[in-house]
Amino acid sequence: MKEIQGIKNSKEWQEIENKYFSRKSGELAKLLKDIKDVSEDLRPKLGAMANDVKEEISKALNKKKADLDLQTETNLEQDFIDVTLEIEKYKLGHLHPMTQVQSELEDIFKSMGFMILDGPELESDYYNFEALNIPSWHPARDAQDTFYIDPSTGSGKDKLVLRTHTSPVQIRAMQRYGAPLRCVVPGRVFRNEATDASHDHTFYQLEGLMVDKEISIANLVAVMKEMLSAIFKKEVKVRLRPGYFPFVEPGFELDFGCLICGGKGCSVCKQTGWIEFVGSGLVHPNVLKSGGIDPAKWSGFAFGLGLTRLVMMKYGIDDIRLLQSGDLRFLNQF
Ligand code: PHE
Numbered sequence: 210m211k212e213i214q215g216i217k218n219s220k221e222w223q224e225i226e227n228k229y230f231s232r233k234s235g236e237l238a239k240l241l242k243d244i245k246d247v248s249e250d251l252r253p254k255l256g257a258m259a260n261d262v263k264e265e266i267s268k269a270l271n272k273k274k275a276d277l278d279l280q281t282e283t284n285l286e287q288d289f290i291d292v293t294l295e296i297e298k299y300k301l302g303h304l305h306p307m308t309q310v311q312s313e314l315e316d317i318f319k320s321m322g323f324m325i326l327d328g329p330e331l332e333s334d335y336y337n338f339e340a341l342n343i344p345s346w347h348p349a350r351d352a353q354d355t356f357y358i359d360p361s362t363g364s365g366k367d368k369l370v371l372r373t374h375t376s377p378v379q380i381r382a383m384q385r386y387g388a389p390l391r392c393v394v395p396g397r398v399f400r401n402e403a404t405d406a407s408h409d410h411t412f413y414q415l416e417g418l419m420v421d422k423e424i425s426i427a428n429l430v431a432v433m434k435e436m437l438s439a440i441f442k443k444e445v446k447v448r449l450r451p452g453y454f455p456f457v458e459p460g461f462e463l464d465f466g467c468l469i470c471g472g473k474g475c476s477v478c479k480q481t482g483w484i485e486f487v488g489s490g491l492v493h494p495n496v497l498k499s500g501g502i503d504p505a506k507w508s509g510f511a512f513g514l515g516l517t518r519l520v521m522m523k524y525g526i527d528d529i530r531l532l533q534s535g536d537l538r539f540l541n542q543f
Contacts, residue, residue, distance in 0.1 A: 328378035336377035375416035383500025413516035420509035457490025
């Protein structure tokens with residue numbers, strides 16, 4: 210009885226059960242076996258006693274078993290977890306608005322058969338200017354406020370700059386893939402200029418280049434229109450005016466109507482109602498040559514659009530500095 214009282218779990222219970230009730234080696238089986246050695250007149254008495262003892266132990270064991278089962282149930286009750294309860298939701302991050310629009314543009318251009326390419330942000334003077342028909346004496350260099358890298362820090366051979374535009378990748382792409390060629394190049398560019406609501410030292414462009422047989426301005430305009438209607442999902446006013454870039458001839462500026470103020474004039478459009486958006490034109494023969502492509506056989510168009518401006522327009526952001534602020538009160542809105 211003491212042993213049974215001391216049982217703490219079903220494993221111990223089973224051990225005790227075996228110890229007394231096992232058919233072969235149990236204590237009770239042994240006891241009953243010994244009864245036949247007792248004198249005949251004592252046998253019935255002893256047999257009855259053995260049965261009583263057996264019953265008593267059996268009863269105690271059953272009761273113990275019931276207690277143990279009850280214990281298990283209460284344990285389960287205490288450990289119960291309600292998996293249907295509302296819990297605080299995981300706060301998942303999301304892509305930066307710049308990244309979202311960049312992926313959208315990549316999809317649009319991929320659907321028109323353009324490759325997506327990449328190039329170095331720390332670029333050689335050669336690729337950033339020289340190969341793009343901008344020699345060192347050219348006044349166009351002054352138009353791009355360049356961060357020049359201290360030559361003593363470079364490998365010595367190439368003068369290095371923080372690329373002022375994504376156009377150097379035009380040359381890299383032509384050298385690598387030759388003609389015909391269709392590619393776009395999203396990426397960061399840098400200008401050493403004063404910061405205000407519409408200017409930052411670091412911003413994003415998306416370069417486009419298509420080289421093929423008999424490419425004309427009509428091809429350029431068609432691709433630009435396709436892109437604008439896909440990205441804004443509505444009609445946007447655009448205007449094309451002559452623009453000068455040494456690496457295209459003829460060259461154009463493509464502007465679109467400011468969507469922040471609806472054309473009335475605001476700080477983003479510098480009170481003009483128009484957003485300077487895309488520089489473009491037909492690839493200059495000297496540039497094709499720099500890329501190793503024969504301008505007598507091939508022609509192409511190129512454009513460079515202000516990805517950052519596009520994002521500001523799409524979401525109605527009136528200060529460019531917010532985009533790189535890392536401020537979650539701003540970013541969580543997208
Ligand atoms: N690279 C020019 C800029 O940054 C844009 C441009 C690209 C113009 C391609 C014409 C052709 O302003």
